[in-house]
Amino acid sequence: MLVHTLDALVDRYGLDGQRLGDVALGAVMKHASDWNLAREVVLGSKLSPLTPGLTLQRACGTSLDAGIIIANRIAAGQIEAGVAGGSDTASDIPLSYRRRLARRILATSRARSFMDKLRAWKGFRPSELKPAFPAVKEPRTGLSMGEHTERMAKEWGIGREAQDEFAYQSHMKAARAWEAGFFDDLVTPYRGVERDNILRPDTSLEQLAKLNPAFDRTGSGTLTAGNSTPLSDGASCALLASEDWARERGLPVKAYLTHGKVAAVDFVNGEGLLMAPTVAIAEMLGDAGLTLQDFDFYEIHEAFAAQVLCTLEAFRSERYCRERLGLDGALGEIDPEKLNVNGSSLALGHPFAATGTRILATAAKLLEQKGAGRTLISICTAGGMGVTAILER
Numbered sequence: 396m397l398v399h400t401l402d403a404l405v406d407r408y409g410l411d412g413q414r415l416g417d418v419a420l421g422a423v424m425k426h427a428s429d430w431n432l433a434r435e436v437v438l439g440s441k442l443s444p445l446t447p448g449l450t451l452q453r454a455c456g457t458s459l460d461a462g463i464i465i466a467n468r469i470a471a472g473q474i475e476a477g478v479a480g481g482s483d484t485a486s487d488i489p490l491s492y493r494r495r496l497a498r499r500i501l502a503t504s505r506a507r508s509f510m511d512k513l514r515a516w517k518g519f520r521p522s523e524l525k526p527a528f529p530a531v532k533e534p535r536t537g538l539s540m541g542e543h544t545e546r547m548a549k550e551w552g553i554g555r556e557a558q559d560e561f562a563y564q565s566h567m568k569a570a571r572a573w574e575a576g577f578f579d580d581l582v583t584p585y586r587g588v589e590r591d592n593i594l595r596p597d598t599s600l601e602q603l604a605k606l607n608p609a610f611d612r613t614g615s616g617t618l619t620a621g622n623s624t625p626l627s628d629g630a631s632c633a634l635l636a637s638e639d640w641a642r643e644r645g646l647p648v649k650a651y652l653t654h655g656k657v658a659a660v661d662f663v664n665g666e667g668l669l670m671a672p673t674v675a676i677a678e679m680l681g682d683a684g685l686t687l688q689d690f691d692f693y694e695i696h697e698a699f700a701a702q703v704l705c706t707l708e709a710f711r712s713e714r715y716c717r718e719r720l721g722l723d724g725a726l727g728e729i730d731p732e733k734l735n736v737n738g739s740s741l742a743l744g745h746p747f748a749a750t751g752t753r754i755l756a757t758a759a760k761l762l763e764q765k766g767a768g769r770t771l772i773s774i775c776t777a778g779g780m781g782v783t784a785i786l787e788r
Contacts, residue, residue, distance in 0.1 A: 396438040396585060396630035397422075397432075397482035397637075399621065403583035404478065404632055404683040405441045408646055414443040416474020419461035420632070421481045422528055423747035426489045449493060452580050453749070456657070456697065456774040456782030457481045458631060459751030463655035463784060467634045476639040479755075480632025481748025482513045488629075491525040519598045531626075533777065535663045540698065541610035541618050543668035548701040548770040550667065551708045555617040562622040562741045566698060569738025570596035577737055581756055593625050593744035622700040627744030631753040649759040650770070654683050654785040662779035667712050669702045671781030677720040679783050687726040691768030692733050694754045696776055697740040706773070736761065738786035751782065762788035 397420060405411055420433035427436070433448030454459045458481035465477040491497075502515035511642045532539045572578060573590060580774070582590070600623070634646075641648050656677035660666040672695075675785030680687060685701060687710060695703050710726040717724065737757060740750060752772055758770040770786040 396628065397436045397480065397632070399585055400482070400583060400630040400632050401440045401442070401478065402482065404634055409644070411441045412443055412715040414445045415476050415478060417447050417465060417477040417478065418442070418469060419449040419451060419464050419479050421453075421457035421461060421748045423454055423457065423482050424483055425452075425487055431576070446626075452777035453657070453779055453780065453782060455698065455745070455747050456678040456751055456776040456780065457748035458633075458753075459655075459755060459772065459782045459784060460657065461753060462633060462635060462652060462755050463782070466652045466655070469635060469637050476634070476636035478632050479635055480630065480752050481746075481750075482630035483746040483748045484489075484531075485626035485746070486527055490528065493523060493525065493527055494531055496523040496637060499728075501679045509643050516647060519636060521689055530626070533662070533668065535741065539610060540668065541623060543662065544623075544701050545611045545616055545618055547669065547705045549615070551705045551706070553617070553701045553704045555619075555622075555747035557704055558617055558622040559600055559619075561700040561704060563600050563603060563699075565700075565735065565738045566598050567738075568597050568736060569594050569742035581760065591743045593627055593766045594738075594742050618699055618701060622741070624698050624740045624745040627746050627750040628744030629753070631749040631751075631756065633752040633755050633759075647763070649763040650786040650788045652784060653787050654679050655681070655754040656783050658781050658783075660779045660781075664780065667700060667705065668777075668779050669777055669781075670705065670709065671776035671777050672783055673706055673781070674717075674720060675781040675783040676771070676773060677716070677722060677726065679785065680726075683785060685769075685785075687771075688730065690733065690768040691765060692736060692758065693729055694735060694739065694758050694770060694772045696745075696750055696774040697735065697753060698745070700741060702775060706775075729771060739761070755784070756788075758786045764784060 418433055418437050421435055435451040437448040438444055452727050460478035465479045468474045481588040499515050503512050558568040603621040606619035606621045609620050610618050656679035658671045660671045662668040697703055713725045716722040716726055754772055758772055762768055769786050772784040775784045
């Protein structure tokens with residue numbers, strides 16, 4: 396998927412055979428053979444094989460972080476142009492086997508005699524063949540991201556009805572954007588799929604209300620499959636360059652990536668797992684000399700409806716902004732008419748490492764269409780981290 400996506404970008408901007416300064420790509424769930432993912436994708440693409448590749452991973456923020464890294468290298472004068480991106484798949488996940496079986500296989504490979512090979516399998520049980528599936532759980536707590544978000548929803552008083560309403564609106568906005576042609580030049584078909592097939596334009600609040608809680612089944616759970624982001628397959632990438640490089644090639648400058656920030660929270664000792672973007676945004680606004688209201692669009696990754704709603708509540712909270720963010724007062728309200736105006740992950744899916752540059756491209760196109768303005772981008776990640784950025788035109 397990522398080779399196909401990169402080649403679509405190469406074709407669109409006339410980069411066939413060209414050498415770029417760097418290509419930073421990532422994936423969260425990689426097969427062991429994909430350890431050199433970015434370089435192999437470059438070698439499989441239409442770019443010059445002299446283009447280097449950097450493989451990285453910061454969970455759900457991977458490709459936005461890749462974009463910030465490429466932008467920083469351009470700003471530092473190290474390169475003139477590069478590509479950021481990522482890909483993940485939920486239908487081809489890397490399966491591993493339990494340690495006991497792995498130790499037997501390694502012992503067999505090291506054995507010098509046939510009898511030594513046999514001894515490596517002494518006491519073998521068929522149950523050892525059961526594969527270990529990757530789980531979206533935090534190793535430090537043993538809780539899934541959904542379980543952590545249930546805790547956040549209870550802490551911030553986010554109810555089921557508000558979550559379902561937010562999810563419903565994401566689907567409706569994404570459906571309208573597709574019908575209006577917004578995504579037509581952003582999406583490239585792959586294996587016969589031309590449109591995001593997570594989207595449910597025919598859903599309703601009544602249908603969402605019928606779904607059972609997915610993480611907390613004690614009777615107080617509010618997160619369901621409908622108001623939580625589905626795991627999906629996808630790839631995305633974005634071209635970043637200096638203004639001179641773009642001008643020399645007659646390429647349009649859609650927007651400028653002017654600020655980026657990452658932050659982390661101590662979720663192991665009680666902070667909300669997905670609240671780190673509030674910290675990153677507060678610090679980034681200080682860097683930029685801006686307020687939360689100084690934006691024309693807000694692109695907040697919808698890991699869960701509850702996560703976005705918790706973030707909005709935190710912005711409104713005098714106590715949280717003073718005590719946790721070290722501010723003089725609350726960051727304040729975000730105009731809901733400017734938030735995820737074309738829907739986001741709840742409706743379009745979340746192929747972990749692909750989400751960042753999908754949002755980056757969406758934000759850039761929104762600014763291009765408007766002709767001016769700013770967009771605030773926010774992505775929460777596993778491990779209690781957040782990646783944020785500002786785009787301007």
